Amino acid sequence: MRNFWNFLLIGVSNGLVYSLVALGIVLIYRSTRVINFALAAMATFSTFIAASLIDRNVPYFVAFLAAIVFGFLLGAATERFVMRPVESKSPLNAVIVAIGMLIFLEAMAGVIWGAKLRNFPSHFSLIGLKIGGARLAISNFDLFIVTVVVVLLLALLVLFRYTKLGLMMRASAFAPEVARLLGVRVGRMLTLGWGLACAAGAVAGLLAAPKVFLFPNNMDGVLIFGFTAAIIGGLDSPVGALVGGLLTGVALSFIGGYLGSDLENVGAFVILVVVLMARPEGIFSSMSARRV
Amino acid sequence: MEESMVEAKPEPKQLPAAKQPQGLRRLFGQPLVRNIIVGVVALVLFYLLIGHLSQYRIYQLSQVGPYLIALVGLSVLTGQNGQISLGHGALMAIGAWTLTLMQLHTKSPLWLMLIASALVTMVFGALLGLVAARLRGPYLAGATLALALGLPDITTRYQSVFGGYQGLEVNQPNAPSFLGATATPTEWLAIIEMICVVVVMILFANLLRSRVGRKFRAVRDDEIATQVSGISVPRTQVLAFALSAAAAGLGGGLFALVSGNVSPGGYTVVLSISLLAAMVIGGSGTLAGAVWGSLIMVYVPGWATTLSQKLSLNQSVSANLALAIYGFLLVAIIMVAPVGVQGIVRLVIFKMRNLRKEPG
Numbered sequence: 026m027r028n029f030w031n032f033l034l035i036g037v038s039n040g041l042v043y044s045l046v047a048l049g050i051v052l053i054y055r056s057t058r059v060i061n062f063a064l065a066a067m068a069t070f071s072t073f074i075a076a077s078l079i080d081r082n083v084p085y086f087v088a089f090l091a092a093i094v095f096g097f098l099l100g101a102a103t104e105r106f107v108m109r110p111v112e113s114k115s116p117l118n119a120v121i122v123a124i125g126m127l128i129f130l131e132a133m134a135g136v137i138w139g140a141k142l143r144n145f146p147s148h149f150s151l152i153g154l155k156i157g158g159a160r161l162a163i164s165n166f167d168l169f170i171v172t173v174v175v176v177l178l179l180a181l182l183v184l185f186r187y188t189k190l191g192l193m194m195r196a197s198a199f200a201p202e203v204a205r206l207l208g209v210r211v212g213r214m215l216t217l218g219w220g221l222a223c224a225a226g227a228v229a230g231l232l233a234a235p236k237v238f239l240f241p242n243n244m245d246g247v248l249i250f251g252f253t254a255a256i257i258g259g260l261d262s263p264v265g266a267l268v269g270g271l272l273t274g275v276a277l278s279f280i281g282g283y284l285g286s287d288l289e290n291v292g293a294f295v296i297l298v299v300v301l302m303a304r305p306e307g308i309f310s311s312m313s314a315r316r317v
Numbered sequence: 318m319e320e321s322m323v324e325a326k327p328e329p330k331q332l333p334a335a336k337q338p339q340g341l342r343r344l345f346g347q348p349l350v351r352n353i354i355v356g357v358v359a360l361v362l363f364y365l366l367i368g369h370l371s372q373y374r375i376y377q378l379s380q381v382g383p384y385l386i387a388l389v390g391l392s393v394l395t396g397q398n399g400q401i402s403l404g405h406g407a408l409m410a411i412g413a414w415t416l417t418l419m420q421l422h423t424k425s426p427l428w429l430m431l432i433a434s435a436l437v438t439m440v441f442g443a444l445l446g447l448v449a450a451r452l453r454g455p456y457l458a459g460a461t462l463a464l465a466l467g468l469p470d471i472t473t474r475y476q477s478v479f480g481g482y483q484g485l486e487v488n489q490p491n492a493p494s495f496l497g498a499t500a501t502p503t504e505w506l507a508i509i510e511m512i513c514v515v516v517v518m519i520l521f522a523n524l525l526r527s528r529v530g531r532k533f534r535a536v537r538d539d540e541i542a543t544q545v546s547g548i549s550v551p552r553t554q555v556l557a558f559a560l561s562a563a564a565a566g567l568g569g570g571l572f573a574l575v576s577g578n579v580s581p582g583g584y585t586v587v588l589s590i591s592l593l594a595a596m597v598i599g600g601s602g603t604l605a606g607a608v609w610g611s612l613i614m615v616y617v618p619g620w621a622t623t624l625s626q627k628l629s630l631n632q633s634v635s636a637n638l639a640l641a642i643y644g645f646l647l648v649a650i651i652m653v654a655p656v657g658v659q660g661i662v663r664l665v666i667f668k669m670r671n672l673r674k675e676p677g
Contacts, residue, residue: 054455060455060458062590107648110652111651111652111655114655115601115655116454117395117401117597117601118597118651118655120458120593121593121594121597121598121647121651122647122648122651122652124590124593124594124647125594125644125645125646125647125648125651126644126648127644128640128641128643128644128647129640129641129644129645129647129648130644131640131644132637132638132639132640132641132643132644133637133641135633135634135636135637135640136634136637136638136641139633139634140633140636140637141633241637245586246466249462249463249466249586252459252462253459253463255459256455256456256459256460260455260456285474287470287473287474288470288474289470290463290466290467290470291467291468291470291471291474292467293463293466293467294460294463294464294466294467294468295467297459297460297463298448298460301448301451301452301456301460302448302451305451305452305453305456306453306456307456
């Protein structure tokens with residue numbers, strides 16, 4: 026029984042990181058209909074920035090924030106200068122450009138920082154907490170993950186629900202022509218959306234790095250699980266991204282724990298197929314009918 | 318095959334009798350006959366070509382074949398039928414392990430093993446197609462990507478069957494005596510590949526001109542209109558997936574022969590993603606685009622490596638720089654040529670024809 030609770034806790038902690046990646050994918054997908062595969066590389070690149078700042082004795086939290094700002098700028102610049110020219114063409118082209126960016130950024134990270142595996146400091150202890158003599162599978166760092174993700178989700182909720190900027194962003198995503206007629210600078214909103222999405226990706230990178238180590242393609246696996254989570258949640262719903270991430274994280278943790286960790290990747294495929302056979306557009310998708 | 322030939326021929330009654338080409342010209346006018354003649358000529362030219370190449374060049378060239386065949390399949394699925402697949406690397410893996418296991422446990426002839434790789438993968442592709450027929454766009458991309466991630470792990474899970482991380486050895490077939498005593502296995506393999514390429518290209522070229530090909534495109538362009546016209550959309554999609562998988566499986570079988578071994582490291586997500594990228598860059602939905610795409614997959618990383626080695630940096634930096642150049646080129650080519658290499662080729666041919674017509 027203790028195993029069960031430990032697997033559950035590990036699953037929640039991992040799942041929240043998947044949720045962040047899923048959120049990054051969803052934010053971009055619902056505004057530009059592009060699956061941003063480059064998110065993994067952007068997260069890794071931002072994490073490397075934080076790592077080299079920490080190497081230069083910059084305090085952990087300053088480096089953390091700097092990496093998030095860097096992620097934001099990288100995402101915004103990518104949308105403005107790389108994706109904008111191809112967004113109007115076939116969606117497949119945009120996907121290939123995103124894959125090109127993924128390969129390019131990961132390789133550049135290798136050129137700048139080397140391809141070797143390195144540790145990334147976690148600031149908080151990674152050793153399991155003790156409750157009444159029994160050691161749990163979650164640590165202070167996992168509690169930090171929960172805090173960061175909850176704060177970030179609340180901040181995004183406030184932004185989209187209660188601010189004018191958030192309203193303009195939602196309008197640009199769902200009805201670009203009408204938004205433009207009403208004076209919303211749609212292009213700028215898309216750039217902002219990409220920036221936010223990649224900032225979320227950067228946070229995911231920072232939170233995943235102490236567990237998966239830091240190397241140029243350390244986030245590839247996390248990206249695929251995040252993508253799985255986004256799809257399970259329905260690609261245009263931020264709530265779906267959170268729930269999808271948790272579901273994916275917990276399910277994979279149980280599969281890895283009870284059946285063997287080498288079945289986690291196969292498990293992701295099975296989960297996807299099972300969920301999508303029941304609901305072909307994810308659990309929380311708003312598009313219930315295909316447009317005629 | 319016969320049905321598609323009838324399909325492809327224009328209705329004779331509607332043409333004026335005087336314009337009907339006679340004899341040989343009429344025979345050559347038939348797409349199937351023309352394709353076969355072009356294929357045979359290509360085969361002969363290829364045979365003459367490899368006589369002038371070094372063993373290393375032939376080996377390099379023989380890496381093109383497996384990719385080419387897999388790309389033909391992917392191109393038909395995505396470009397002609399509108400279903401995206403990020404899992405064709407996994408389908409190649411199925412073909413590769415089919416051939417390897419047959420070689421290990423049976424004494425089958427080569428042709429049988431290659432056909433089996435295609436057929437086994439086709440069955441698997443049909444099952445995948447049943448799932449795919451319910452999914453659209455990014456949902457299908459995600460499901461196939463998860464397959465590409467998960468499938469190689471099966472081989473490490475069941476090590477005794479699939480060989481685990483190291484994988485299994487594959488023996489390259491010896492050249493038959495009619496090629497002469499000096500013919501090496503490398504040359505023989507290149508010829509086998511070219512034969513497979515020609516056969517696959519002719520079959521798919523013919524298929525795309527037929528009723529089936531038109532169904533594929535109809536489903537891609539408008540599912541509802543297609544369904545209303547009495548064509549089953551899901552059935553067409555499953556068929557497209559199965560045929561595409563067959564090509565990927567044959568490509569995988571050949572890939573195992575060329576590599577001399579199969580291991581999960583050779584069939585990662587990276588392979589699936591590279592296939593999709595090469596397909597789009599070559600020219601989505603065209604058979605010629607698959608040729609460009611496979612050449613790009615084999616030669617561009619090589620050039621990027623040579624280029625970055627010239628800068629005399631250390632090993633790790635130069636390897637990464639080569640990758641960076643490759644990624645940069647992917648982005649640049651899509652920006653400059655959104656319709657792919659074949660799109661540019663078509664445009665140039667079209668312009669040249671117009672130029673020739675103008676003076677007259």
